[in-house]
Amino acid sequence: DIQMTQSPSSLSASVGDRVTIACRASQGISNYLAWYQQKPGKVPKLLISAASTLQPGVPSRLRGSGSGTYFTLTISGLQPEDVATYYCQNYNSVPFTFGGGTKVEIK
């Protein structure tokens, strides 16, 4: 199985800050990487597919990058509505494992 490791597990930043979440795959997955956002008590929402393709309606301050084994999700200009837990997911090969999640809070 491919292991997905996210870092940090949590972060606290000020409104307007730039934050970066890393996701590392235990073996190469090309760009078969998705990012999801789960707000407290809510259903996960797909933000980014193919490592860097923003889904319709997702703010452009979110950006995904990477390929192979290392990926990042960057939020440029953190907003209060970005408070959530973010998960990466490998969908290159079964099982399509998720990372452990990164909880983002406002300082």
Next chain:
Amino acid sequence: EVQLLQSGAEVKKPGESLKISCKASGYSFASYWIGWVRQMPGKGLEWMGIIYPGDFDTRYSPSFEGQITISADKIISTAYLQWSSLKVSDTAMYYCARVSESGSSTDPLDPWGQGTRVTVSS
């Protein structure tokens, strides 16, 4: 509009069986893989498995294989997740979600159902 409507919350005892459902609408049910994801209380997302209703091809995570059964009924556009003997450790929220692209298993999950909370307690 694509929608996945899951069955309601369940409270069961250890050893009991359970089958929860996920009714799809707004698209050709047989043409898209549909998956199940577990979220234990206060924990992260765990990918359980997926099924292609068109031919019932099913893939399981090794972590869940043998513990659950994923099935589908094309006639009523519904996917299922079932247990034959529940454990306390099966207590969790369970989400169904459609793979975003038609015919492909190697695509992300979008959209998601609202979740079914399963509580197993003696």
